[in-house]
Amino acid sequence: MREPTTCFVAERLNSTTFKIVEEDQYLEYPQVFVKILDETLVIVDTGCGGAAKGPDVALTSLREYLETVPLADNGKELLNPGARLSYTVVCTHCHFDHIGTSLLSIEDGVWGVEQFGDHPKSLICASSYDRSFLSPANLSRNSLCENIGIRTPLYKVSHWLGDGQFLQHNSHSLPLQVFHTPGHTPDELAAWDPDERVLFIGDSFYEWVPIIFPSHGNMIRFSDSIGKMKQLIAGWNADESSSRVKIACGHVTYCADGEAILNDVDEFLWLVVTGAVKPKQSEESRGEIFDLYEGDGGKYSIRCPRRLVVDFRADEEAMTKLKRRNGLIL
Ligand SMILES: [Zn+2]
Known part of the structure; x- marks a missing residue:
């Protein structure tokens, strides 16, 4: 039987996890990560939920893809035959290309993250850092759905994840820890898989495409989060009997050496906030100026409201911490 055309492309990431890239009409190409456990399928982000780039694509529901399309990298088996496993969806953050909207699902045409939430035993997990950011009143603006003029997915977070918390399933811990x-x-979070030694970092950063700060972004908190991830990874890498920690991002990058990429991003951030790298392009968007900074060779770039760099420079503590992390002071 011929397989239906689909907007998803799957590839094995490691022994338990698959990377699924969605070819979407917004050209985001989000990376969805699916980890198979005995009791549940953990899904890190749900992509754009089937807003396929091609007009004739037949299969656009991620859930249907998982339950009906055999994968070459999985021995031609389905990832979730007969919906045997429940879904545990972890939203790295609430942007539209991570919480997905989909017109088609197996059962009743529900959308996006909702297509997983309707499985009777499924969980939808998000960061508890700022719950109001994800409130129904704020979600259409903060997900950017409003900006691009698409329907905001309706979903209810069933588990608010505290910093350092392991995912829970039927009152026991799953091997995935959230920071x-x-x-x-x-609400950005990182999810650590200690068995496969991969840190899923959502949209915090990536290579070859701009690291984006939307209007609601915060560069000082970002810098602190980079410092936090560096410390965590240094601790995990201290165990020399295990392989080095890899980082998988929400777009493009999925197998970077964790320590190396964090050092690079930290160094690039320093060049940006000190003015050593000048904006390559500037544009006005929604009432403020956004600058694009690009490093040598284009591997790292940052697009952010100018205000964030100005605020960062004015914050002595943030500047000192960043300088110290870059080894420029003791
Ligand atoms: Zn994002």
Whole structure:
């Protein structure tokens, strides 16, 4: 039987986890990560939820994809045959290309994250750092759905995750630990898989495409989150009998050496806030100036409201911490 056309492309990331890239009409190409456990399928982000780039794509529901499309990288087996496993969705943050909207799902045409939430035993987890950021009154603005003129997915967070908390399933811990990493958004989080030694960091940063700070971004908190991730990874890498920690991002990057990429991002942030790198482009958007900074060779770039860099420079404590992390003072 011929497989239906689909906007999803899956590839094995490691022994328990698959990376699924969605080819979407907004050209975000979000990376969805699916980890198979005995009792549940953990899904880190749900992408744009099937807003396919191609007009003739037949299969656009991520859930349907997981339950009906055999994967070459999974021995031609389905990831969740017969919906046997429940879903545990972890939202790295609430932007539209991570919480997905989809017109099609297997059962009754529910949308986006909702297509997982309607599984009777499924959980939807998000950071507890700033719950009001995800409130129904604020979600359409903060998800950016309002900006691009799409329907905001309706979903209810079933588990608010505290900093350092392990995901829970039927009152026991799953091998995935969550850390608050605000900056890109207040609700940004990173999820640590200690068995596979991968840290999923959502949109905190990536290579080759701009690291984005929307209007609600915060560069001082971002810098603190980079410092926090560096410390965590240094601790995990101290165990020399295990492999080095890898980082998988919400777009493009999925197998970077954790320590190396964090050092690079930290150094680039320093060049930006000190003015050593000048804006390459500036534009006005929604009443404020956004600057694009690009490092040598284009591997790292930052697009942010000018205000955030001005605020960062004026914050002596933030500047000192960043300088220290870059080894420029003791
Ligand atoms: Zn984002």
